Amino acid sequence: MSKNFEIKVPCSSANIGPGYDVLGIGLNMFLTINCEYSSANKECEIKYTETSEGYENVPLEAEKNLITKTALYVMRCNGLESLPKNTTLLIDNPIPLGRGLGSSGAAVVGGVILGFKFAGLPFDKERMLDYCLQIERHPDNISAAMFGGFVGSFLRHLSSEEQQLREVPMSDIFCATEKDSQDKIIKPVGPPMSVGRHLKYNWNPKIKCVAIIPNFEVATSDSRGVLPKTYETKDIVFNLQRLSILTTALTLDPPNADLIYQSMQDKLHQPYRKTLIPGLTDILVSMTPEQNKGLVGICLSGAGPTILALATENFEEIATAIINKFKENGIECAWKLLSLAYEGATLTEL
């Protein structure tokens, strides 16, 4: 019988202010997928722990669940049609759904690793990333979840043939295998090679991540939908200038709060997302290092609505101040103190 195994994927916070679709941090809250083999002759069973976020509403059918439909996509690209029989997938997901902490990124990374394992493909994170990028098409939180730590990423320039492969509609990615008249498998088609490039930056470990998590969801697709299609040059330059400083500012010791705070300002996504997140502008403007001891920077986490505060001390006070500001808008929040998950996604034989 095959060996049981466990896949572990960190949550992530993407953008970090000016790095829209570029920067991400892998953080120590993990999606885990345990695969157990048994001798019972039954279809693969998908279960969630009762402590998992939103577990009552997550679909448990293989073709609908984001983790397993992603695994099936990888498997079908490699000639296997269905999840192996005699398996149980026990999923534990503490990552809140639709809050900007990369729950879908973690699910996609977990699903791709699962698909590689079931298809008997080598554990090759670079190639796995290509598959992830067919589903979650921006590289920031996928790269952070896969590789861990503080990561910058971009998508390589693709030839027109490669671009065609990248632009396959989701309905063709999440579809059953089709065969032509000679019984040759024609669908789905795998991704081009080496689509994403990434680099891990250093990080000053004195800087911790305080996530303030409002009690409502914002779907990433909706939060991307409110962004403009074009930008003014001055706004692009504003972000590029800050991005060039931020990646090194976060490594310096002692942390320079003024430099970090200023280089986390953004003009490409946060100003537009305020329409979906009551109180966002007030929080970002009023929470400064001068007013809040220990705070070094603040931004929207991913597509929101979570706020990411970077701080060296006074974590609870900082979280409480932000929670109180959300309260003025009738919004309740939870908060978590998180550190970097340096290793990224792992696969362990049990």
Ligand SMILES: Nc1ncnc2c1ncn2[C@@H]1O[C@H](COP(=O)(O)OP(=O)(O)O)[C@@H](O)[C@H]1O
């Ligand atoms: N562990 C999981 N299992 C199944 N589906 C998941 C899981 N994590 C996330 N999802 C799906 O992804 C959606 C959230 O994705 P998204 O809007 O991108 O928000 P987030 O910022 O949390 O990534 C959920 O509503 C759910 O459909």
Ligand SMILES: N[C@@H](CCOP(=O)(O)O)C(=O)O
């Ligand atoms: N760069 C993306 C990041 C989305 O992150 P998520 O955790 O909210 O899925 C964006 O800002 O849209």
